[in-house]
Amino acid sequence: MSDIDGILENKEGMIKFKQLKALADAGDVSAQYEVGEIYLNGKYYVAPDHKKAINYFRLAAYQNHVEAQFNLGMLYADDRYFTEDQAEAVKFFEFAACQNHAEAQCRMGNAYKNGIGVKADPPTSVKWFRMAAEQGHALAQVEIGLACENGEGTEQNHFEAVKWYRLAAEQDNSIGQHNLGVMYLRGNGVDLDHEEAAKWFRSAAEKGEVESQYNLGIMYKYGTGVEYDEEKALEWFKKAADQKDERITADMEKRGFLQGYVPKRDPLFAKSKAKKEERVKKRSNKDPALKGLQVEKESEISQKEPALDIKDLEKLAASGEAEAQNSLGEMYYNGRGVKRDDKKAVGLFLSSAEQGNAKAKFNFGQAVSAGRGTKRDATEALKWYMLSAEEGNADAQCFLGNMYIIGKDVRPDIDEAMKWLMLSAEQNNSEACYILSMISFDAEETEYNADEATFWLKKAAEFGKTEAQELILSTFMETDTIMGDAEVFKWAKKLAEGGNKDAQCLVATMYRQGIVVEQDLEEAERLYRAAADKYHGKSQFHLGMMYLIGIGVEQSYVKAEWWLTMATHGSEADAEFALGWLYLTGKIDGPKYPKAVKYLKRAVKHGNRNAQYFLGTMYEDGTGVEQDHKKAIELYIQAALQGEEDAIEKLKEENIQWGPDAQENEK
DSSP, X not given: OOHHHHHHHHHHHHHHHHHHHHHHHTXXXXXXXXXXXXXXXXXXXXXXXXXXXXXXXXXXXXXXXXXXXXXXXXXXHOTTTSSOOHHHHHHHHHHHHTTTXXXXXXXXXXXXXXXXXXXXXXXXXHHHHHHHHHTTOHHHHHHHHHHHHHTSSSOOOHHHHHHHHHHHHTTTOHHHHHHHHHHXXXXXXXXXXXXXXXXXXXXXXXXXXXXXXXHHHHHHHHTSSSOOOHHHHHHHHHHHHTTTOHHHHHHHHHTTOSTTOOOOOOTTHHHHHHHHHHHHHHHHTTOGGGSOOOOOOHHHHHOOSOOHHHHHHHHHHHTTOHHHHHHHHHHHHHTSSSOOOHHHHHHHHHHHHHTTOHHHHHHHHHHHHHTSSSOOOHHHHHHHHHHHHHTTOHHHHHHHHHHHHHTSSSOOOHHHHHHHHHHHHTTTOHHHHHHHHHHHHOTTTSOOOHHHHHHHHHHHHHTTOHXXXXXXXXXXXXXXXXXXXXXXXXXXXXXHHTTOHHHHHHHHHHHHHTSSSOOOHHHHHHHHHHHHTTTOHHHHHHHHHHHHHTSSSOOOHHHHHHHHHHHHTTTOHHHHHHHHHHHHHTTTTSOOHHHHHHHHHXXXXXXXXXXXXXXXXXXXXXXXXXXXXXXXXXXXXXXXXXXXXXXXXXXXXXXXXXXXXXXXHHO
């Protein structure tokens, strides 16, 4: 492009900028965002002005422009522009995140993980990372993998960790590739496979991941997962050293891996080193991209046998110790810490079972039933289940009871089923308790006994059966029966802590109203928000109402509008009415009658009596709609039939018969 072309482009841009600014100042949300972008980046001879950029982004953000919300979060989080305000950054990231902006969701996850602008909260961090990860955000997938691997904010689950690392790795994310390599190296969540580990380390190393470069060097040095090659080992060690990671470089020098090689140095490196380290340290607390790398020690990578605790277990098993044989068999059967080997597992189970180990008998029966490591034989499996159950193994008793219920490999026999299930339940087996509760509820199988069903359901819940806890909650919410409020609160709270959004909403309401527990508005707001962030419409409505009224939070009509709007996406009639009322009464920059009519009509369609009354007043007065007295009366009657007192008074003033009898006569 010539200089003249550039001048002409900027001249046309100045005209465009003036037009956009006029539209932005008139309230056009898209124009507000574009003007903010121009002030942020300095285009069309407009000098960069970050304060003005923020002003225009803010105008657009409060009209739910998602990119404006995200940009504001980025600006407040970055001290290059002015004094950073992490709390304000989180606020706008959250606005954008609630509109499904994946990067904003990832930023929210990082904020709650590291306590940036909010109190650190690992479960909430996992929730936000998961939202972004499910949209395909690679870095969030890495973070979910880390959380699952380490049990931080969620239950430890190496299989889940591998799933998320793999998704990130397949998107060419180097951290995901590195961490997936580590999982294959250790046999965590996957079969131990050094070749697969080397493959993923190579992918990450070629992208510059220093830990992967170091690990790959060690693998070449010891011929682990790759062909032994000293030259390639030195090549990867040098690449790792050139990245000036002091910890890894010191480790390589200590072990003599560098063979006198001096890492390349930037002439300015010495002067800038301290400043750079401070910048990286500061960034690492904010940016999830710098989190989660893992590095293996030489001893961990070079060993070709399982870890020491497995070796000890193998020695005990070889000496004939039954418990060790069963434990080692479970490791081989599940591929936990060792490469999966069904035949070896079955051999260990049988050796242990023949010594009388009841758990091993059950495990052997499971393997025979599934045909893993041995020929499938239903009769043989049943024999071992029976032996295990007769020796008091609760899992075998429960499994056997269930077999007799469904008729799997045996003739259905409810009496035999009840016998084994009762024996298992008496040992506090949650699954047996739950099955017994279902049998008691099912009048076709046994004589219906509500008290017995409730007893076993409560037992199952106490012993940790999630389905039982959820059934208690759902039954109460549908019928307000089965047990007292204190019992409901107990199980709802447990489910809420596990992330169940219906439970979070119910417990929040109990805290808000002081039912069973002392009123705690702060806890109510926290739980409503936790569920609302997972798109739980009723919780979004309650959170919006807290902001609307100013109970438990600082009153904010803008935040009320935000949460009520989110709730209407799930057709929450109360939220539709509240939003219509908010626009009708002009709490935000004056009345907005078209929006008021829109949401009140939606609430009327869903039978909300308050909406019927207020929309009736609008038709009566001609406010925002064409005056229509007949339509107003129809709406007043609909509201009155549901007991709306103001509507009843209106009809009395008009001397209009409106009760059920009048409606029947009119027909």
